[in-house]
Amino acid sequence: MxxxxxxxxxxxxxxxxMNPPRIGDPFKGLIRTILSQNTSRANTQAAYRRLESLIGVEPRRLAEASIEEIAEAIRPAGMHRQRAGVIKRVAELILRRYGGDLKPLLDRPYEEARRLLMELPGVGRKTADVVLLFEGGFRVLxxxxxxxxxxxxxxxxxxxxxxxxxxxxxxxxxxxxxxxxxxxxxxxxxxxxxxxxxxxxxxxxxxxxxxxxxxxxxx
Ligand code: SF4
The missing domain is CATH 1.10.1670.10 (Helix-hairpin-Helix base-excision DNA repair enzymes (C-terminal))
Known part of the structure; x- marks a missing residue:
């Protein structure tokens, strides 16, 4: 060997x-992964829960919320103002390009799905691969x-x-x-x-x- x-x-x-809990919604998985960038697990979870309860992790709700509202909700994640702008733009783009539903994107081949995810702000190779593995079941590490x-x-x-x-x-x-x-x-x-x-x-x-x-x- x-x-x-x-x-x-x-x-x-x-x-x-390992059997990690799956969110079962690629948009929610994407937002949680963006929140996890350079952030501890505990702070990621706290920010995600606050965002879900105060605004709702859904493309339309986040697109309609102000950056200040999102920033306040995700405060535990750090760099919350900058990240709030990214989250709002991601939500707006996903609404405009995909009608708010990322699931059909996960039916594309890996390279194409990854490229399309990486066209979104705040999404690099790691974030795209995490979403593809955990939410799309792609064979990627x-x-x-x-x-x-x-x-x-x-x-x-x-x-x-x-x-x-x-x-x-x-x-x-x-x-x-x-x-x-x-x-x-x-x-x-x-x-x-x-x-x-x-x-x-x-x-x-x-x-x-x-x-x-x-x-x-x-x-
Ligand atoms: S802890 Fe890391 S650096 Fe140390 S022996 Fe193991 S793999 Fe190597």
């Missing part, structure tokens, strides 16, 4: 099958900052590797039906063990495979 496959296999064994850091530390990709290089490297080492488990497992591993600062190499189940084991501040 190649090293990358051994790493993937251990992560999947350690964290097992989104790469967040934890997963990127882990792949570099483990020497699976070079330091300057871009998003899609990391994604393709990890996707090639896992079965597509386990991409969701691998995505969530690697994020947990990044939060609990291979942390950005002071990684817990002494408690790491990948240490025998890691070229940066024991380096006090690995990149």
């Amino acid at each position: 190649e090293r990358v496959e051994e790493i993937v296999s251990r992560v999947l064994t350690r964290y097992g099958v 989104p790469i967040d900052r934890h997963i990127h850091r882990i792949a570099v530390r483990l020497g699976l990709v070079p330091r300057g590797a871009d998003y899609d290089e990391v994604r393709r490297t990890l996707e090639a080492a896992a079965s597509p039906e386990r991409y969701l488990d691998l995505h969530l497992g690697l994020i947990r591993f990044g939060r609990e063990i291979c942390r950005a600062r002071r990684p817990r190499c002494d408690a790491c189940f990948l240490s025998d495979l890691c070229p940066r084991r024991g380096v006090s501040n690995p990149p």
Whole structure:
């Protein structure tokens, strides 16, 4: 077994099958993902719940709300004024282009669906891939900052590797039906063990495979 496959296999064994709650509505999933950018899980959830209860996470309601109203609702997410403008523009565009319904977009092939999502403000490759995986069931492995850091530390990709290089490297080492488990497992591993600062190499189940084991501040 190649090293990358051994790493993937251990992560999947350690964290097992994940069953995250699905929202079941790609628009709501998209807004929650935009709220999660550079925001902790707790603050993302608090902002999303407030937005749902104060305005409603629906394209028409958000398009008709003022930026100030949205900003106040999503205050726990931080950068709330800037993000409120993005959310309002996303809602307006989805109303205009798709009649407020993103579901037909998820019936398109992956590359096309991703490109169309990325035409929306605030939607980069990761946000598009998260929506496609969690709301559309696409076989794609989104790469967040934890997963990127882990792949570099483990020497699976070079330091300057871009998003899609990391994604393709990890996707090639896992079965597509386990991409969701691998995505969530690697994020947990990044939060609990291979942390950005002071990684817990002494408690790491990948240490025998890691070229940066024991380096006090690995990149
Ligand atoms: S040995 Fe340390 S740097 Fe390497 S993957 Fe484990 S926690 Fe991260």
